[in-house]
Amino acid sequence: MSAKITSYETAEIRGPKLAFNLTPENCGRMLMRSKRLLVVVGGDALKMKVADGVDVPEVAARLARNLGGTIVASPGVFKAFQSVSDVKLINMGLEDAVNRLKDESWKGFDGMGAYDMAVFIGGLYYFQSMMLSTLKHFAPNQKTISLDRFYHPNATFSLENLTPDKWKAGLDAMLQLLEAKK
Amino acid sequence: MATKISIKELDSQFAKIRGLDLVIGKVVEAGEEWSEPVGPTPYPDITALRGWDQRILARYPPFYSPLSDFCEFCTYGKCDLTAGKQGACGIDMEAHQGKWSLLTCVMGAACHATHAHHIVEYLIKKYGEDHPIDVGSEVDIEAPLIRLIAGIKPKKLGDLKEVLTYLDNQVTQLTSATATGQEQSPIDYESKALHAGMLDNLALEVADIAQVSALGLPKGNSDTPLVEIGMGAIDKSKPVILCVGHNVAPGSEVINYLEDKGTYGSVEVAGICCTAHDLTRYSKNAKIVGPISRQLMFVRSGIADILIIDQECVRADVVDEARSVGTRVIATSDQICAGLPDLTDKTPDEIVKALLTDTPAVLVRNPAKVGEVAARAAIEAAPQRKSEKGLKDEQVLANTSRCTLCRECTENCPINLDIGYAVNAAKKSNLEPLQKIFQECIGCGRCDEACPQSIPVLSTINAASTAKIKEEKFTIRVGRGPIRDTEIRNVGRPIVMGEIPGVIAFVGCSNYPGGNEDLAKMADEFAKRRYIVVTSGCAASDLARYRDENGQTLYEKYPGDFDAGCIVNTGSCVSNAHPIGAVIKIASIFAKRNLRGNFEEISDYILNRIGAVAIAWGSQHQKAMAIATGANRLGVPVILGPQGVKHRRAYLGRSEDNEKWMVLNARDGKKVYGGPAPEHLLYVAETIEETMVMAARLVMRPNDTPKGRMIKLSNYINLHKQLYGTMPDDVQRFVRAETDLPVTMKDDVIPVLKERGWKPIEIPDPTLLDRMVLRRE
Numbered sequence: 001m002s003a004k005i006t007s008y009e010t011a012e013i014r015g016p017k018l019a020f021n022l023t024p025e026n027c028g029r030m031l032m033r034s035k036r037l038l039v040v041v042g043g044d045a046l047k048m049k050v051a052d053g054v055d056v057p058e059v060a061a062r063l064a065r066n067l068g069g070t071i072v073a074s075p076g077v078f079k080a081f082q083s084v085s086d087v088k089l090i091n092m093g094l095e096d097a098v099n100r101l102k103d104e105s106w107k108g109f110d111g112m113g114a115y116d117m118a119v120f121i122g123g124l125y126y127f128q129s130m131m132l133s134t135l136k137h138f139a140p141n142q143k144t145i146s147l148d149r150f151y152h153p154n155a156t157f158s159l160e161n162l163t164p165d166k167w168k169a170g171l172d173a174m175l176q177l178l179e180a181k182k
Numbered sequence: 183m184a185t186k187i188s189i190k191e192l193d194s195q196f197a198k199i200r201g202l203d204l205v206i207g208k209v210v211e212a213g214e215e216w217s218e219p220v221g222p223t224p225y226p227d228i229t230a231l232r233g234w235d236q237r238i239l240a241r242y243p244p245f246y247s248p249l250s251d252f253c254e255f256c257t258y259g260k261c262d263l264t265a266g267k268q269g270a271c272g273i274d275m276e277a278h279q280g281k282w283s284l285l286t287c288v289m290g291a292a293c294h295a296t297h298a299h300h301i302v303e304y305l306i307k308k309y310g311e312d313h314p315i316d317v318g319s320e321v322d323i324e325a326p327l328i329r330l331i332a333g334i335k336p337k338k339l340g341d342l343k344e345v346l347t348y349l350d351n352q353v354t355q356l357t358s359a360t361a362t363g364q365e366q367s368p369i370d371y372e373s374k375a376l377h378a379g380m381l382d383n384l385a386l387e388v389a390d391i392a393q394v395s396a397l398g399l400p401k402g403n404s405d406t407p408l409v410e411i412g413m414g415a416i417d418k419s420k421p422v423i424l425c426v427g428h429n430v431a432p433g434s435e436v437i438n439y440l441e442d443k444g445t446y447g448s449v450e451v452a453g454i455c456c457t458a459h460d461l462t463r464y465s466k467n468a469k470i471v472g473p474i475s476r477q478l479m480f481v482r483s484g485i486a487d488i489l490i491i492d493q494e495c496v497r498a499d500v501v502d503e504a505r506s507v508g509t510r511v512i513a514t515s516d517q518i519c520a521g522l523p524d525l526t527d528k529t530p531d532e533i534v535k536a537l538l539t540d541t542p543a544v545l546v547r548n549p550a551k552v553g554e555v556a557a558r559a560a561i562e563a564a565p566q567r568k569s570e571k572g573l574k575d576e577q578v579l580a581n582t583s584r585c586t587l588c589r590e591c592t593e594n595c596p597i598n599l600d601i602g603y604a605v606n607a608a609k610k611s612n613l614e615p616l617q618k619i620f621q622e623c624i625g626c627g628r629c630d631e632a633c634p635q636s637i638p639v640l641s642t643i644n645a646a647s648t649a650k651i652k653e654e655k656f657t658i659r660v661g662r663g664p665i666r667d668t669e670i671r672n673v674g675r676p677i678v679m680g681e682i683p684g685v686i687a688f689v690g691c692s693n694y695p696g697g698n699e700d701l702a703k704m705a706d707e708f709a710k711r712r713y714i715v716v717t718s719g720c721a722a723s724d725l726a727r728y729r730d731e732n733g734q735t736l737y738e739k740y741p742g743d744f745d746a747g748c749i750v751n752t753g754s755c756v757s758n759a760h761p762i763g764a765v766i767k768i769a770s771i772f773a774k775r776n777l778r779g780n781f782e783e784i785s786d787y788i789l790n791r792i793g794a795v796a797i798a799w800g801s802q803h804q805k806a807m808a809i810a811t812g813a814n815r816l817g818v819p820v821i822l823g824p825q826g827v828k829h830r831r832a833y834l835g836r837s838e839d840n841e842k843w844m845v846l847n848a849r850d851g852k853k854v855y856g857g858p859a860p861e862h863l864l865y866v867a868e869t870i871e872e873t874m875v876m877a878a879r880l881v882m883r884p885n886d887t888p889k890g891r892m893i894k895l896s897n898y899i900n901l902h903k904q905l906y907g908t909m910p911d912d913v914q915r916f917v918r919a920e921t922d923l924p925v926t927m928k929d930d931v932i933p934v935l936k937e938r939g940w941k942p943i944e945i946p947d948p949t950l951l952d953r954m955v956l957r958r959e
């Protein structure tokens with residue numbers, strides 16, 4: 001049986017290019033293929049711990065740690081990463097970060113080349129949707145995955161709309177998969 | 183506007199001519215009374231400033247976030263423009279976004295130009311064309327934007343007519359460029375959007391100096407009275423007349439009529455949005471219900487006996503909403519006829535009778551008549567309202583029993599409030615979540631439309647918050663209008679030298695991600711840090727709706743001067759002209775630059791030397807984008823709150839791109855590094871933390887003196903540490919020499935500079951314009 005995937009905000013109707021909807025495990029498998037990963041953490045990340053019980057900075061740090069990725073954290077949530085010392089961490093607004101990501105000649109925060117995958121998590125839904133729209137239209141080669149609780153049609157891959165419990169469990173399963181592989 | 187052709191001598195087969203001067207178009211008179219020479223661009227046409235636009239857009243290219251994947255503008259479409267595809271007309275997504283950007287700014291400019299038309303025509307009719315432009319004894323530069331853009335010095339109301347004609351002409355041309363088969367380059371679309379923004383700013387000034395001059399609104403005095411604001415400030419025991427929109431004419435006529443009859447004290451005249459500001463500027467006994475976010479909430483309360491709508495920011499459902507609670511409606515503007523019968527030609531007696539009997543909503547396009555009719559009808563209708571109207575809170579809250587927690591409402595809330603959870607909690611008699619939402623809700627009503635159980639969700643928020651509504655009573659300092667030239671003389675040097683860390687303007691609508699408190703906290707922080715804080719419009723109202731830990735509103739806490747550590751409310755949307763005018767005046771009064779038709783030079787001056795930044799935390803309307811874009815063309819950066827991302831366009835610099843930060847040193851013509859100052863022209867921030875640190879960064883300018891840069895850096899580093907816990911990653915880009923460093927921070931910063939390979943640079947006399955180079959080596 002197939003279910004209709006809709007964006008979280010009712011009127012955020014896009015098309016014809018829509019994100020492939022993946023399970024958290026498949027997101028994990030997709031991420032394992034990445035050679036240069038950027039984890040983009042949005043400004044709503046801290047609220048998600050209260051609302052949904054998910055510690056987004058912790059998820060981002062585990063992702064980056066296991067896959068050798070870099071984290072770019074929205075300034076409003078940057079402080080939450082203070083104890084993270086073993087991954088490369090950048091403090092930058094999402095618009096600034098996406099402005100660089102969309103530039104094909106950009107060599108990344110370390111000057112070593114483009115990122116082959118950008119993971120988005122912890123964003124205000126409408127704001128993140130627009131950042132993903134920028135990349136979808138103006139950087140069509142930049143692959144993006146949204147790991148937020150809600151389906152993001154403008155990403156290349158996205159989780160479907162999940163309940164908080166399923167989201168938390170799914171992210172745990174995904175991280176365990178990555179950590180087991182490592 | 184005019185072209186002068188001089189023929190010294192012509193000897194052709196048709197004629198012999200000697201010494202003929204032929205002028206085509208309107209001559210810009212140098213005038214005996216105004217000896218300032220006319221600059222290169224009086225009344226610039228839509229391409230006259232294209233060169234300047236290209237310069238700034240090369241440094242701050244447009245950054246687009248499409249809100250839709252399609253173009254639906256012509257019948258070839260709709261066309262899918264995803265990821266580089268072209269539409270059937272040949273346009274691609276980038277140009278299509280440029281078109282949206284222009285359209286948005288043109289809509290805004292058209293609104294303000296029309297508003298200016300309406301108010302100027304009304305005032306000329308009432309006071310005559312010769313009524314003098316007088317915006318205060320301490321304001322010699324009465325119209326900095328008009329002087330700068332039009333190149334004229336308006337002396338009387340009638341002089342404003344030629345500016346309006348110019349606005350009409352330009353707005354029409356820009357609108358034409360948006361049609362299919364017209365403009366095609368994103369950069370040219372943006373140049374035209376910048377032109378539209380400039381026109382918008384010009385229209386603001388026309389409207390406000392006209393009303394300040396003729397209606398006796400405050401003329402730049404800092405100590406305007408504190409008046410009441412808030413839903414709880416409205417005295418329900420009196421007849422209540424509510425004015426919504428932006429044009430003060432009908433509301434001011436209500437006050438005139440009541441004053442004439444000696445009954446003003448017994449009738450409550452209140453407003454929502456910018457009309458409200460201008461009503462309190464007109465009479466300190468008028469009240470402000472609140473910003474646009476309180477429109478639907480207050481109308482639904484049924485407290486108003488008469489609702490007067492004029493123009494702009496009037497909800498499209500407000501007539502139906504008002505009628506559903508028994509409030510009579512008078513539409514007053516050609517812009518919003520609302521499908522209502524036009525009774526303009528009827529007598530006041532006939533209109534009052536119609537309103538109170540069989541025609542409870544009418545159109546009357548005559549402000550004086552509206553004044554009389556509204557006052558009389560409100561007095562007659564009030565007793566009926568007090569006995570009949572409104573559902574009891576318990577009845578409204580009973581609707582929550584139908585909630586199934588489907589969360590359709592939540593998924594429709596534009597600011598992602600979990601309203602479904604709150605309604606469901608109310609079903610179980612817990613009203614707290616709804617009360618919390620009341621503080622943050624922008625009052626849009628989309629949740630009502632979404633609920634499959636037909637629960638009037640917004641009304642449940644109100645019903646749960648009755649006690650809070652009663653307490654919603656604050657004070658706001660009445661909009662003072664212009665910034666006085668005497669103030670500019672005092673602060674011009676410290677601003678340009680950087681000793682006052684900057685001017686921060688809180689402007690725009692009330693479309694916030696988390697309530698108005700965020701806005702107030704930001705303003706409080708900057709005022710405490712001794713920036714000059716300016717505000718207007720709905721932002722000014724929202725700053726009032728907050729008390730600090732001592733129970734004071736910001737207007738009670740800070741003086742209203744244009745000076746360090748003060749908060750200046752200039753008034754309504756159209757008084758946004760004054761903070762913009764203030765930065766122009768700094769160039770004129772402090773730096774003695776000519777204004778007249780000299781747009782490029784003044785913008786170059788502002789961009790490189792005046793640390794002014796605007797924060798439109800809740801930008802909602804096209805007008806907000808137009809105002810911001812106009813400020814951008816003048817070299818003033820703007821930060822939008824997260825909802826502003828739906829304007830689809832930012833202007834972003836890249837701090838690491840050193841080539842883009844080269845400026846000409848006017849002293850010797852050499853190209854030198856000026857630093858990413860300011861880094862962006864239009865930036866959308868996600869959080870208030872990001873906004874505050876960004877504002878502290880964007881006030882830096884290449885021209886800052888060491889002392890000035892020290893003060894700006896000190897605030898930037900301090901805010902960065904306070905909010906992010908770290909030293910800024912880019913601190914080395916803003917230190918030109920060790921003398922720029924705050925003494926107390928040297929020990930912290932110098933090792934960082936060393937680690938990052940920092941080298942000192944010269945402080946330039948910066949310009950982007952070749953012609954401003956004084957001497958070449």
Ligand code: SF4
Nearest residue numbers: 595623624626627629
């Ligand atoms: S009225 Fe308030 S709660 Fe309802 S959708 Fe609008 S902002 Fe959200």
Ligand code: SF4
Nearest residue numbers: 585586589591602633
């Ligand atoms: S949409 Fe209606 S039924 Fe559904 S959660 Fe919201 S209030 Fe309850």
